[in-house]
Amino acid sequence: MKHTLEMKNIVKHFPGVLANDRVSLTIQAGEIHALLGENGAGKSTLMQILYGFQAMDSGDIFIDGRRIHLSSTKDAIDLGIGMVHQEFMLVPTFSVVENIILGLGQGLGALLDLPKASSKTRDLSDRFGMALDPSVKVGLLPIGMQQRVEILKLLYRDARLLILDEPTSVLTSGEKDRLFAVLRELRKSGRSIVIVTHKLSEIMELADRVTVMRDGRVLGTKSIQSTSQQELAQLMVGREVNPHAVKPERRSGEPVLRIEELCVNDEGGVEKVHAVSLEVCAGEIFGIAGVDGNGQSELAEAILHLRTIRSGRVFLAGTDVTRTSVAQHRAKGISYVPADRRGVGSVAEMTVADNVVLGLQQRYTRGPFRSVREARSSAHRLAERFGIRGAGIDSVAGKLSGGNLQKLILGREITSGASLLIVDQPTRGLDVGAVESIWKELLRAREQGTAVLLISAEMEELLNLADRIAVLFNGRIMRVFDAPFVSVDQMGLLMAGIASPPGSASVPFQESQRDETF
Amino acid sequence: MTKLFERRLIPADSPGAVARTTALALLAAMAVTAIFFRYYGASPIQAYFGLFHEPFGTLRGFGYSLVRAAPLALVALGTIVSWRSGFYYLGFEGCFLVGAAAAGWLSLATVPGSRLGPLPLALFLPLAILFSLTVGGLWAGLVAFLRVRLGGNEVLISLMSNYVARFFLQFLVSGPLRAPGSLPETPLLPRDTWLPFILPGTRGHAGILIAVAAALFVWALLEKLPLGYELVVTGFNPAAARYAGIEVDRRMVFAGFFAGGLGALAGMVEVLGSQHRLMDGISGNLGFVGIIVALLSRLNPLAVVPVALVYGGMSVGADAMQRRANIPSSITFILESLAVLLVLASDVLRFYKPNFSALRLFKLRASDREDSA
């Protein structure tokens, strides 16, 4: 049965922004259709409308020429449209089958029939090669398998169109291959798949057609054969991508941070950082590249001693600081901009002025008392210099936008006079203007002799800013590059866990050497 | 049909809006309580007048208001310190009782011929304060310890600990500290250990001064000291606190200790200032009403003493009302708790904006109908 889904002239406003500007899109049955665009291009909004989560302001949606009306996610599911989110909607303490049948009860007294549901689940799983055991608790499954449970949820409800939002952002390379295999099986069965992503190589590998969006509009739809990565990149960004910005010569000095054989476990006892050793010198930006979840945040937290270190040592300017407290770390000159700006880096309920003091509260004192005056003048200065807008220093920090909040946190940490600055995903979710400001400040800190440890999942950021880059995969350093000598391809392979000899041309794709113990 | 109220996206949070909705809630609480007054055949206006006249219109009544307010304020201050640090301690009844027990025991130990022998008040009082603070601090600090070390839920543990304290006091006044006779209470405490009366012609004692001093101290702690900053950050966001180098566990235990000390001080004040003996039931729910005082003060230490005075006064007025008009004093519980509940609920009103143009239209239409009728 052929299905064609057509979205016509979709318009959606949010306060202050036109997220979808008369967007039109057609999805065929049995195709994998990529939706490409940068952050803020409008693709997430469009998909939210399609799976019933958001209402559109105007426009039409047709299935096979018949106009449909979507007022809830339930409507969408009933029509065979379902979404797999980036953040999984799973109950960790429930089994796979319980998660799948959640919400399917008809009537008040509906009884569970787990055996029947389990067998249907197993059949679907086998048919599409998902290898899922219905009785396993979802919380125990690795991320790749959890994602497949999400897909199975949709298939169980007879979805014909599946939308996947940035599905590979949290997957290892092996898991990604398995996902792609499943998606190809689904395509063979006549289902349609929309994959929202910004990863060009994957689009080229998997999709049949691709639609590019920018600033709320559709720029065009192309078939994969008729386009290339470069063309897509240019369409997506609208300008020449300049991977190497000009930065002053590196004049680095003595090593400020030295880590020796650091091993860190997470709360569940899983090893997250394995025998990591590195050195960061004054006046240098040392980048750590890697897909989220490979131990970067744990590494940063361990250096600051926000996390227990299982073994290994951390030295700051020669002094062993492995076991000292967080407060002492700060006193000795380590400052940290965490990845979670609202949950860790700031206190949303306190004023901007009070947030400027966070981490430095023992310094903003006059005698035994707090010096509110100093705090306020610091806050004014920070707001000036870093261009923090959107709230005065007496408004609560929760009112600041992501970019302004990040400027506040970065400003605070940079001006604390630390000799080592650790930043984790400093520009995640920020608009271009904010990104440029932050980059400028990081380079300025480097100029002034601060040692900077920059953890980022954005290659462009690392290539622009770092003097040396280490690739972290599965908690291990794969390689350390000197920035001018690194290629994006090599970094990508290493980030995916594929080691290759330095300087070699493209290596035939092989299964990763890491054994996958699940 | 235009709606009378539009829903906002973010609640209006100007001080004016908060004050308006709070006032509305208080009025609503008074209105509901008025219904009960009606049932007793009293006119609500008269009842409210009576409720407030005795404690604030007469000197004697005012003295009693001071007496009632002092322990309430101290418990409220303890609540503020612990809750704002993220330590949801509810064991103030227990702290009150152990503080009272400590003060009572110390006082009895100064009876001529016993351990300490008679002491001048200037020596005894600081000793009693210190002793009560320590005992209460340890009592609550233990709960804090259970929370940070073992992850125990301090809400439930502290609630349970109140009963343990109550039985402990019962044991003391039925056994070791009992006065000769059949009542479960201690003998009258030595006159030298009583808190001095500060308002001549009344029973108003120095406890209120202790409460005022404590209020200023708590305010200074939270606003002016780096330690206070650390406590408040811990209360808002423990993860951010750790990030800022704050030892969250230690701060929480400190908060517990300090709060317990304040709660115990409340008991000391009541025993040495008002009751002058230990007995079963000495706390009379003060440990919980004090929490309500804290809530109505919006966890602001400077508002505590005034609010405590109002509450203390109300309970004095309620007792007077019960004596004269046979209206049970428990009505004030209704008024107090309903006030807090409605204030909490009124926060939801700030999500709605009255549509004044719609109101005018409504009025216009109504008058149209009248004209054409």
Added chain:
Amino acid sequence: MNGHAIVVSAFIIAWLSASLRLAGPVLLAALGETFAERSGILNVGIEGTILLGALVSFLSSYRTGMIWTSLLVATLAGVTVNFFLAWMYVSVRASQVITGLVFNVFALGLATTVYRLVLGGSAAPESIAVFQPLRVPMIGRIPFLGPVIFGQTAPFYLTLLLAMVAQFVLYRTYFGLALRATGENPAAADAAGISVHRMRYLGTLLSGAGAGMAGGYLVLAQVGLFRETIVAGQGFIALAIVIFGRWHPLKATVAALVFGACDALQLSLQIFGNKVPPQFLLALPYIVTILAISGFFGKAVPPAALMKPYVKG
């Protein structure tokens, strides 16, 4: 049997029988509360709800003399009153602990005032119609087991039945699955088309029903009268039983029995004219609760979303 054994067995029978008797109301309240907490709501207000249920059942039995009706009315009173609490918890998203606590003070004030109002000037009645212990022929005369297990009042057996029903509903129905999902990951439940609001309202109302009925149980099958101090923290003990029972109705039953046993101990030890001060034994259930909550008897993992308000989107 020699004299000593007779005394010991009399003690044990009295103790166990009292354990069951005292365990009943707290178990009932705990069962209801389990549903609330499984949906993500910590309803501290059950203490006050039990009191109001007790009052209502007392007044009803006083006026009508009909015990089952009074029990039902108490249950309905509990549900009604918890509508307000549910609104506060779910729609207003007020702090659950604070709301529940203040509500308890309100309930105390209300119950005291209404009780005095209704009695007027007259003294409390000597007795009202209450449940009598069941006399089961034949089985009831098995030595030892008979008087212990089969001499309880009807509400006790009703409670046991409800425990089994609760277990079934929670783990064998779609409703139970949806409820549990709401307490573990409300976003996932929402995505699955479940109304988190509705589940949490229902959870709270069920805890109100359990607490209201528990109040009726206290008055009609245990104490026989109403006093303002009739609850004395049993609502809080019910909260502890929920934790002790790992949010699991059948395990909660065992936990309730343990508590009943502690409580009953001080009553039964009177037989021996014991030297232990009674207050220590009275405090024992509360101390055991503290130890249980602190994890001395093993760590308990609550529903992940407990006490966390849920905002859509």
